[in-house]
Amino acid sequence: MVSEALAEVLEEFEAIEDRTQRFELLFDLADDVTELPTDEWSEGNRVKGCQSQAHIDVRVEDGLVHLRGGADARIVQGLMGLLSLGMNGQTVDVARQVTLDIVEATGLLNSLTPSRSNGFRTMYDMVMSTMGEA
Amino acid sequence: MVSEALAEVLEEFEAIEDRTQRFELLFDLADDVTELPTDEWSEGNRVKGCQSQAHIDVRVEDGLVHLRGGADARIVQGLMGLLSLGMNGQTVDVARQVTLDIVEATGLLNSLTPSRSNGFRTMYDMVMSTMGEA
Amino acid sequence: MVDPADFPILSRTVHGNQPLVYLDNAATTQKPAVVIDAMDAYYRHSNANVHRAVHALAGEATDAYEACRATLRTWFNAERVVLTSGTTEAINLVAHGWGRAVLNEGDAIVLTEMEHHSDIVPWQMLAKERGIEVRYVPVLPDMTLDMEAYEASLEGAKLVCVVHTSNVLGVRNPVERIIERAHAVGARVLLDAAQGAPHTRIDVKALGADFLAVSAHKMLGPTGIGCLTITQAAFDEMQPFMGGGDMIEHVSLEGSTYQSNEHKFEAGTPRIAEAVGWKVAMDYLAEVDLEAEHERLLGIARWTAEQLRSLGCTVYGRHGDHDSAVVSFLHPGLHAEDFAHLLDAAGFAVRTGHHCAQPLLHRLGIDSTVRASFYLYNTMAEAEAFIERVTHVLARFGGNA
């Protein structure tokens, strides 16, 4: 089971017909990201393969996932918001339930092949591998 | 006016429907070439751009054209035969009447672009330029 | 203008029901049905490998392939036309085929900050390998080349490489003067005409361009083919680039001799169907009044740029009389990538990013732009719809950067 917050937002996406309105919702999600101050942006937490600047920092403390991030493109930060809803403050077990499909569910990226350098997959992989090490 | 012999043979070609029979006629024309003995084959008289070995030697003596040649492919030598009919033993003026169109008239080479490395154009150019110098 | 109905793709919709408005022409243009049909017909009726074969199909294919070269030779008034896979390979052919044959340690070549990566990276690679000095002509704040710096950079230069028309700015460089000055010091000139060739008929003999690189896909033709025009004098200085079938005269274990014509630089089975398609594209272009189209498209670009400015955007470019209809812009309240996504949501295809011109963007102090680029089938009505959408997007999302 994914977190309630994530499940709710995915339902919201599904209910919206209009692509522009869906982007509006995604833009709003950008505000749900716990900010990673730009002075902490480093090569190590950079999301490679992203056209825009994006950084993400994941820690696991006391079994809970702490996710912070930031991006110059609002859509990218919105996708981080989506991840945050499913992971930030959640147990590793719950966080792990989040799959790549959540982007599909927004209906905004028609398909998520590795070749589309949208960086979401990289972002996702960075988080999962950090949790794997925890 | 091209030579009578050439005009006749071109008419013959025109009268034949069947492509294979036309080749037969062309093969026969190979015998109309005054032989250039292989020991006279040199880089200078080689027909470049021909897939097969072909050599042609042209001289103008007393205003008359003397053409000798040889080729390992019978069709190429047949084309030389065609040239010979129009040029060999003729005056330069008559020989000059021969145009590249005579190959078209055989109906055997659908078109004679420079890219088709059939070498006939080269052969023709070699003869014409020798006559030009005479 | 041409009839958009000639271009099947332009009647499609995207994201469900949004009619496509294709404004990504500087990246690649769409193809008229005649071009698509010609390639289709080639594969259905004449497909064969070219050169050195006597059968009927091979003859037809060879003629079709060489007809493309002949058409390009006439179009560009060129002495030599080598068919390549595109502008990028054409420039690499100059770097390998001419550069390696002529340039030596300590020699200098001149590039500009306005170049596409395809006209920078091959030279950086060669420079590193050979110890060649690369000089870059700066771009001025008015987005033109610093011609004084250019003249100063010429001393001892062997080659000048310059983009005919910038793919980011639309700026058409003063190639006449550039060539004249370069030739005055004995340097050869390579023009990257990937963007210039689609918009204006270029006469390389009149210009004096030693090399001109072009991509078919940016001028109504298929992917996978382009060309390099070469003057006979420069051609004679070149050594082969890639080795293989068709480019040789004779091969033995001891060594090989090469063809003396363009085939010398066309190793392997060439792009036959592509050549067929490109020829038809050139024939289609020949029916277009490119000068009138230039006026019309420039008018659309100027109007668009003006509207964008009035909406608070910064436009990169100046849209001078000979510039192409490319409009690069940014808005302080919306990231370029977000902008492009939101335009796409309503069917407007634009490009965003560094446009393979990072040094230029660096000079402009930015790392991406949104770029709308217009071509023969685009209309003023499309530009108006575009500005309407931009207005809408900025009203709703324009405070988000």
Add this chain to the structure above:
Amino acid sequence: MVDPADFPILSRTVHGNQPLVYLDNAATTQKPAVVIDAMDAYYRHSNANVHRAVHALAGEATDAYEACRATLRTWFNAERVVLTSGTTEAINLVAHGWGRAVLNEGDAIVLTEMEHHSDIVPWQMLAKERGIEVRYVPVLPDMTLDMEAYEASLEGAKLVCVVHTSNVLGVRNPVERIIERAHAVGARVLLDAAQGAPHTRIDVKALGADFLAVSAHKMLGPTGIGCLTITQAAFDEMQPFMGGGDMIEHVSLEGSTYQSNEHKFEAGTPRIAEAVGWKVAMDYLAEVDLEAEHERLLGIARWTAEQLRSLGCTVYGRHGDHDSAVVSFLHPGLHAEDFAHLLDAAGFAVRTGHHCAQPLLHRLGIDSTVRASFYLYNTMAEAEAFIERVTHVLARFGGNA
């Protein structure tokens, strides 16, 4: 066998009313309608430039392009697949990208006398530039490689380049053993599979081939595209070949950094429509039982060879169990070129000449052959008609050499 009706060209006639019998498959194969239609549909519906763009069309085009790579990766079980313009460019990529990075003066590489010019000339060029020793494995009178000489040639060799299947003889070389011995001395192996790949499914991991070069047009795909498969280990040793758009990570005036995946070797706008077509060709091939086809075609080739011999021809090739269906022959009474013209007159498309393998022909003591090569859509009935025509031609013209 596949349904010839899938191939539109096969129903055409040549020279008026001669039905086409296409036996020039080793030069290039015909395309099924599904392949032609897929490219057509690409241009009509999805055409856009790939990578780095967010609009719908660009996404579709990028996915389509990368789907070709993914299909090839699976088909060949390869770690890396770089899309090139064909076998020739693939081999040149190894010469420039790997050879220049790894080979130095005094190093040795091993080729064979059976190679196509595309696997000879690039190496001769590099050898001359770098002072590399090229060793050639001789071809024995039975038309196989001299494996003893091969083993002897390996000492100190860094690279072995060998044709998987000869385009002149159809002989399939013992590539398993060749690779095993090469690896034992630490040499990398490049297989030229232009002829092998169309006839049998090659698993590069099982074989251990470091590099494998292939052309789409010889396996039902379009012109202008091919690939090079590369092991990750060899990939890591390579430096970029051509510079330009799409292959870089970052470009500045000071220098550039490159992509870390296959894009590093795919400079410029790639062959997008071609990739679309090739993928569909591979999907079509995947439905064919290639092993059964191999048996069937080899049967046709053996029968044809036998008939030709009984008509007084010399056949070059042995048609062993793994050889491909290529029949090269000569008749003492008719020049190869004349032979081909006379076959063509009745609609039979064969190739004649040196087949871009002059060193092999030199070793065989000849300078051309007539070559009939069979592929999936060819039938025994066609072979019979072919022999009938050959009989007729020889009866009428066979005393003319």
